[in-house]
Amino acid sequence: MEMSTEQLVGLRARVRATQHARSMPLIVIGALLLNYGITSFGAHPVAWRYGAPLAFVLLWGLAKVIEANVGVGTGRFDYLIAAGFVFTAVNALMLRPFSSWFNLYQLEGLWVVIVGVALFALALTTHDRVLTLVALVLVIVGAVIAVTTHRYYVAGFYRGGALPSPNEWPNQLISGIGVGLAVLGLAYYGREREQL
């Protein structure tokens, strides 16, 4: 008996559903953006330079938990490489001369771009259209924030670390996208569970 194309596609879908390969990144990255949008990229609870790479490390950890419990590996997701890239890129932007070129809003935008690029690379390796689309949205939104906020002045940012008001539109936009991603992730989590 031949295994039909549908059955092969179904097998692939079952593996990905078991890995929660789509929902987990959406939920974790969504929570990350929501957290930083609300706290205006402040240092609490975890500074952005550590929080963003930690999100990818968390994804790797969740995948390893699933591997240990269910017996399905982490597949082609190179979360740790993504975490390393995000950590390096985010921190590089904090160094001079880069930090003196951008105000805080622009940095926020560029940090979102960095997360989007990392997610895009992960999505390409697994040919996941939804994650690819989400990654592109993050890159575009981050770039728009970085480009359109170049005139904003954030008093005392470089000396005293004063942060902008959380009511500013870039943070509201980032928070909104974070909520959207988390809700989308939860919806996909439910669908993945139904497939098991």
Place this chain on the structure above:
Amino acid sequence: MTTGNEHPAAEFDDAVHHPNRLGILIVLHEAGRADFTFLKQALGLTDGNLGRHLTALETGGLVSLNKGYEGRRPRTWAQLTPKGRRALQAELDAMRRLLNRVDGSAGS
């Protein structure tokens, strides 16, 4: 090695083309590695049946098996080898060519 005139079905590798073996390779390609229990459930096979297919794939160098214990529970992990990855890709390419040929015939 195939020639341009050869029918795509002639390119199928018997070691890979068996439906259950193809299923095992697909799962391992997607998961990186998988344990015996997951493979058994995903493919709906018995212990003996899955064991025979895994042994055949291991003998052909397409899959590597890692048998060990977690606590007191034995656990066997299967992983695709580079040769297995290439064989699966070749098989999928041959299937794709065959489907294209069938579709082309149906349309003409």
